[in-house]
Amino acid sequence: MTATATPIATSLNNPVIHHLPNGLTIIAEQIPVNAINLNLWLNIGSVVESNDINGMAHFLEHMIFKGTQRLQSGEFEARVEARGAATNAxxxxxxxxxxxxxxxxDFADLAPLQLDVLLNPAIPDDAFDRERQVVMEEIRRSEDNPRRRSYQHLANMAFETLPYNRPVLGPIEVIEQLKPQQMRDFHRGWYHPDRVVAVAVGNLPVEELIATVERSCLQSMEDRRGEPHIRHQRQSLGQESAFAQVIRAEHIDPTLQQARMMMLWRVPGCMNPQETYALDMLANILSHGRTSRLVQDLREQRQLVNGIGASNMTYQHQGIFCISANLDSDNIAATEQAIREQVDRLHNELVPMADLTKVATQVANHFVFNNETPSARANLYGYYYALMGDLAPAFSYTDAIRSLTPQDLQTAAQKYLSTEAYGTVTIRPET
Incomplete structure (x- = not known):
């Protein structure tokens, strides 16, 4: 080993963090499940793209599997499937x-292949042109999906300046113009070992997991010697200001059978985790289960909506607190007013401690139950470390949720969920 491995003590998980001299971070944990999940995470997504290459990160995800100096196109998947293993991205x-x-x-044989395709994709011209058609068809299917279209309307309202308002897949007119060399430059500029978090979780000793990943990385980096040195730098991204008034956008979607209404507020992202816990709880207080406030009031009692939900959508630099409903067009105004009344209630009345305890237990247990398999555990570690550079917020999440008080929830509602300043997006079926 070339660096000190650091165990992270916690009642839920016990991973070891290991840093290589080239910057690669390895997180490893042994759990008694007869499988290994190797997850390679990069804090590189569509937000690092410029408008003229929007969709490149996703397109590159496809091209990663089209061969390297060591592997023919399709060979990686064939060798993985021959072992009864699975791969995706x-x-x-x-x-x-x-x-x-x-x-x-099979881990020692397959891990080197995974690192090779990540760090050394050939991106051949002919495969690039063929895969471009696949990506464009994926974009067309996305544009034909009413839920995807609704989300894009939401993103356009929520983000005026942050690049979260662009589609991850990119527009067809941009994908049509991309060149293979642009993708090679994108890969060489962003896919460096110090931007990779390799998470290995499963039933092998931690030392063996780390040694296999380290050996695989060093072998893969041998093939990058002598390549042109390109290193892209991330632009500093700020935050959108909270809405100063009620902003409205209306759309017509002839494919819908009923209207959809979304009310949204700009809230902190995951770089401010302490600010997100109470918002997570408020979303659950409002809409988790049939006895939740919005469901009982708007669906069961007033029958204004056919379905309603609240979510705290946390991106790295910004978040969206969104309440969305499916409803008849005639009920849109009454539904907006009813939602405002429920948010106003959060401003002026403390959530009863019994309700808070029940929902906190549900949220905390859901978090724990959803992170018990190797793949879920590896995703948890990879997400937090790649985006936040730290695992502590993942381990402290359930304690943070359980420690919230009614006053904490009231303060968060008053601070972030104004009843006088928010965005609304309505999408109506064609009349």
């Missing part, structure tokens, strides 16, 4: 991650 605004899930006895 995902791109978001803030991150991209690649993973394999394999049997412990």
């Amino acid at each position: 995902a791109t978001s605004q803030d991150y991209t991650h690649y993973y394999i899930t394999t049997a412990p006895q």
Whole structure:
């Protein structure tokens, strides 16, 4: 080993963090499940793109699997599937991650392949042109999806200046113009070991997990010797100001059978985790389960909506607190007023301690239960470390939720959820 491995003591998880001299971070944990998940996370998503290459990060995710100097196109997937393992990847605004899930006895053979495709993609011209068609078809399907269209309307309202308002997939007119060399430069500029968090979780000793990933990384970096030195730098991103008044946007979508209404507030992102806990709780107080406030009031009693939910959507630099409803167009005005009344109630009445305790237990247990498999655990570690550079917020989440008081929730509602300044997006079916 070339660096000191640091265990992180916690009642829920016990990973070890190990840093290589080239900057790669390895997080490893042994758990008694007969599988290994290797998750490679980068804090590189669509927000680092300029407008003229919007969609490049996602397109690159596709091209990562099209061969390296050591592997022919399709060989990586074939060798993974031959072992009964699985591989996939995902791109978001803030991150991209690649993973394999394999049997412990196959980990030493497959981990080097995963690092090779990540760090050394060939990006051949012919494969680039073929995959471009696949990506454009994915964009068309996304544009045909009413939920995706609704989300884009929401993002356009929430973000005036931050690049979160751009689609992760990019527009077709941009993808059509991209060149293979632009992607090679994008990869060489962003995909450096010091921007990679490699998380290995499963039933092998931690020392073996770390040694395998380290050996795989060093082997892969041998193939990058002599390449042109390109290193892109992240631009400093600020935050959007809170809405100063009620802002409205209306759209017509002839594919809808009923209207959709979204009310939204700009709130902190995950770089300010202490500010997000109470907002997570408020979203659950409002809409988690049939006995929650919005469901009982607007759906069960007043019958204004067919469905309603609240969510605290946390991106790295900004968040959106959103209340969305499916409803008849005639009920839009009454529904907005009813939601304002429920938010105003959070301003002026303390949430009863019994309700707070019940919901806090639900939220905390949901967090724990959803992080018990190797893949879920690896995703948890990769997400927090790639975006926040720290695992402590992941380990302290349940305690933070349980420690909230009724006054904390009231303060958060008063601070962030104004009843006089917010955004509304309404999408109506064609009349």
